[in-house]
Amino acid sequence: MGKEQGFYQVFEVFSRRTPEAPLQHQFSLLAPNEELALVMAQENFMRREPVADLWVVKRDYIRRINEEEKVALKRLDNKDYRLTRGYGDLKKRWRKYEQNVFDEKEILSWKGEIRR
Amino acid sequence: MSEKSMYFHPDGQEALVELLFQLADDDFLLAYRGSEWLGLAPHIEEDIAFSSINQDTMGHAAMYYQLLEEFGLGTADELAHARPATERRNAVLLELPNGPGHYLREPRYDWAFTVVRQYFYTQAKHIRLESLRKSAYKPLAEVAAKVQVELHYHLLHWHTWFVQLTNAPGEARTRMIKAIQDVAADFAGVLTLGARGAEMERWGLIEGEDVLTEKTIAALAPAFAEVGLEWPMPFGMKHGNGRNGEHTPDLDDALATLSEVYRSVPQAIW
Amino acid sequence: MMGTIMTFTRLSEDEKHELFMRRIEAGEKIEADDWMPDEYRMTLIKLVAMHAVSEIMGALPEKEWVPKAPTLRRKLGIMAKVQDEMGHGQLLIRVAEDLMAPLGKTREDIIQDLLNERLKFHNVFHMPAPTWADAGLIGWLVDGAAIMTQTNMLDASYGPYARALKRICAEEVFHAQHGESIILALAEGTKEQKDMLQEALNRWWEALLMFFGPPTAETTGTSKQDITIKYRIRTKTNEQLRQDYFTKYVPRIWALGLKLPDETMHFDKTQGKWIYRQPDWEKFKEIIRNNGPKSQERLELRRIAHKQNAWVREALSAVRTVG
Numbered sequence: 281m282g283k284e285q286g287f288y289q290v291f292e293v294f295s296r297r298t299p300e301a302p303l304q305h306q307f308s309l310l311a312p313n314e315e316l317a318l319v320m321a322q323e324n325f326m327r328r329e330p331v332a333d334l335w336v337v338k339r340d341y342i343r344r345i346n347e348e349e350k351v352a353l354k355r356l357d358n359k360d361y362r363l364t365r366g367y368g369d370l371k372k373r374w375r376k377y378e379q380n381v382f383d384e385k386e387i388l389s390w391k392g393e394i395r396r
Numbered sequence: 397m398s399e400k401s402m403y404f405h406p407d408g409q410e411a412l413v414e415l416l417f418q419l420a421d422d423d424f425l426l427a428y429r430g431s432e433w434l435g436l437a438p439h440i441e442e443d444i445a446f447s448s449i450n451q452d453t454m455g456h457a458a459m460y461y462q463l464l465e466e467f468g469l470g471t472a473d474e475l476a477h478a479r480p481a482t483e484r485r486n487a488v489l490l491e492l493p494n495g496p497g498h499y500l501r502e503p504r505y506d507w508a509f510t511v512v513r514q515y516f517y518t519q520a521k522h523i524r525l526e527s528l529r530k531s532a533y534k535p536l537a538e539v540a541a542k543v544q545v546e547l548h549y550h551l552l553h554w555h556t557w558f559v560q561l562t563n564a565p566g567e568a569r570t571r572m573i574k575a576i577q578d579v580a581a582d583f584a585g586v587l588t589l590g591a592r593g594a595e596m597e598r599w600g601l602i603e604g605e606d607v608l609t610e611k612t613i614a615a616l617a618p619a620f621a622e623v624g625l626e627w628p629m630p631f632g633m634k635h636g637n638g639r640n641g642e643h644t645p646d647l648d649d650a651l652a653t654l655s656e657v658y659r660s661v662p663q664a665i666w
Numbered sequence: 667m668m669g670t671i672m673t674f675t676r677l678s679e680d681e682k683h684e685l686f687m688r689r690i691e692a693g694e695k696i697e698a699d700d701w702m703p704d705e706y707r708m709t710l711i712k713l714v715a716m717h718a719v720s721e722i723m724g725a726l727p728e729k730e731w732v733p734k735a736p737t738l739r740r741k742l743g744i745m746a747k748v749q750d751e752m753g754h755g756q757l758l759i760r761v762a763e764d765l766m767a768p769l770g771k772t773r774e775d776i777i778q779d780l781l782n783e784r785l786k787f788h789n790v791f792h793m794p795a796p797t798w799a800d801a802g803l804i805g806w807l808v809d810g811a812a813i814m815t816q817t818n819m820l821d822a823s824y825g826p827y828a829r830a831l832k833r834i835c836a837e838e839v840f841h842a843q844h845g846e847s848i849i850l851a852l853a854e855g856t857k858e859q860k861d862m863l864q865e866a867l868n869r870w871w872e873a874l875l876m877f878f879g880p881p882t883a884e885t886t887g888t889s890k891q892d893i894t895i896k897y898r899i900r901t902k903t904n905e906q907l908r909q910d911y912f913t914k915y916v917p918r919i920w921a922l923g924l925k926l927p928d929e930t931m932h933f934d935k936t937q938g939k940w941i942y943r944q945p946d947w948e949k950f951k952e953i954i955r956n957n958g959p960k961s962q963e964r965l966e967l968r969r970i971a972h973k974q975n976a977w978v979r980e981a982l983s984a985v986r987t988v989g
Contacts, residue, residue: 286982287979287983288772288774308760310439310441312979313982315556315560316556316560319553319556320441320442323444324441324445324756327749327753344699346699347700434725435722435725436971437971437975438978438979440756444752444753444756447748451745455742461738473736499733501967502970503967504974505971505974506974507974560981561982564981566981568977571977653734658737660736661855664858665851666740666851666852666855
């Protein structure tokens with residue numbers, strides 16, 4: 281371990297493309313501290329795309345899941361009680377009352393103008 | 397831009413053209429010096445970030461050269477590549493080499509000098525642009541607003557390096573102090589508007605040299621407080637006044653290199 | 667503790683190896699902290715570190731032309747391209763660093779290995795680039811060759827490498843277009859420009875052939891291609907890649923009216939392959955040993971710069987900044 285060791289610390293870089301977008305992991309870089317890491321981040325990984333927000337995090341501060349633990353990420357696909365596909369019968373049922381079903385497309389359209 | 401909007405009173409045109417050449421040549425030469433650092437920076441990630449700054453800056457130069465095209469003096473490429481040293485209007489500080497050696501042989505470049513030069517210049521550029529945004533020549537005001545957009549990053553970048561290196565213990569601080577003295581020795585050449593400065597001010601193209609100098613000093617002062625250094629007054633023009641066409645052999649070398657291919661096949665399309 | 671409910675660590679080395687091979691054959695990705703056979707790790711370290719330093723050294727032939735580029739737009743374009751080479755070097759060296767971390771090696775070690783000539787870089791980057799046409803040709807045909815080898819590894823079993831390559835290949839599209847733009851201007855230009863271009867091609871052709879590596883181990887004594895194919899890092903052999911390169915690029919070269927310095931080059935329909943003259947593979951070995959025309963000069967640039975700037979790294983190692 282030479283005296284230059286502190287210069288090369290690993291920082292993970294995250295950024296948001298637009299204010300509405302989720303924060304996304306980009307890549308990692310080496311820097312002596314978080315200020316320089318921040319100042320180098322955008323030009324290293326996002327030169328050709330918009331950046332609305334930027335984080336750098338020292339890798340040491342991240343608790344990552346390891347190879348063996350990854351098995352604990354698995355789930356069964358038997359939970360349609362919490363998915364829209366588990367309620368596919370609604371379309372037919374509402375038709376009895378001459379009503380349309382409020383599916384995802386319909387509900388998200390409420391964001392805009394609703395004609396009376 | 398319509399022909400009408402590019403118009404400026406003929407009596408003020410010489411002063412305007414002088415100013416535009418100063419702005420263009422300043423950014424062009426500094427970007428040129430910066431581009432010699434490619435692959436040689438202290439740190440790979442910084443090499444990459446620095447290159448973006450140089451591209452931005454050369455892009456700024458290109459914008460000013462394009463404004464100059466309106467005055468029938470040549471195309472932007474001709475203005476950038478073909479004018480001899482005596483016609484160049486950049487501050488001499490910006491043509492000085494990055495250090496001893498050549499970018500292809502024995503480049504013993506000085507990062508301290510580069511950081512200080514870039515930081516001081518960027519600060520002065522920022523103040524100059526603030527003034528230019530109110531320029532009587534509207535196309536220039538518009539370009540200044542655009543250039544400002546990229547300058548925020550340049551300031552953040554160089555300010556960070558300046559403070560961290562000057563506050564670092566031992567050799568770094570000594571080197572940075574020397575670099576500050578070297579830059580200060582020619583920094584008046586950046587702040588001056590040259591022989592036609594008063595004329596530029598009269599035509600409302602830019603504020604006066606004294607005002608700009610005062611504001612630049614005020615802008616640099618906080619950084620000096622951060623690093624616990626006394627103000628390095630006064631600024632000098634040790635190597636001459638580039639605004640008046642006084643330059644060094646280093647500029648001759650730089651121009652020979654940057655125009656080498658351009659001149660090799662005249663009138664060619666590249 | 668998580669470890670107690672896992673059984674992986676209780677497997678024998680052979681069993682772990684078998685599980686590992688099954689994972690990659692199923693198309694799964696191996697990550698930096700996953701268990702991997704020593705051979706896999708060492709093969710990747712060699713490959714990725716060499717790739718990393720090749721990008722970093724690869725910036726140097728073109729760097730010569732950055733200050734000299736003939737127009738503002740070309741100066742900007744080539745600055746951006748060389749920046750990308752450094753950027754690719756950064757991505758790859760990070761991948762190599764994470765692979766080497768368990769061995770206690772760091773970036774400084776990798777740089778020292780390059781400067782002390784323990785780590786080799788691709789033959790093309792040892793070659794001179796004496797004219798502007800060389801700068802254009804590099805963007806067109808050298809990057810073209812790199813695109814061939816890099817796209818071949820986009821599905822690499824090692825996740826971090828595959829992800830780095832994805833970023834790299836996206837930028838290579840700009841490189842190819844930048845190179846083509848310069849070349850087309852020369853091909854359509856004055857006699858001097860056309861001659862400059864033909865001479866550059868004559869200079870580079872052999873190096874381009876050698877870029878893909880020897881066809882078999884017999885040619886130069888070693889070949890890593892079998893191991894890298896076994897571990898699903900790449901799929902095609904050196905010769906397949908070279909043949910694909912000819913298919914994509916020889917027609918275009920000829921279309922511009924350029925001649926190859928190999929009059930035997932032709933596509934044989936019966937054999938379904940390009941017939942061509944082998945480059946001098948002995949020369950390849952010499953070049954790889956850092957005895958190429960520009961090897962020492964370019965390494966020296968890096969050595970000087972690294973030493974000159976040591977004070978910067980030392981200064982900031984000691985500092986503990988606030989915030």
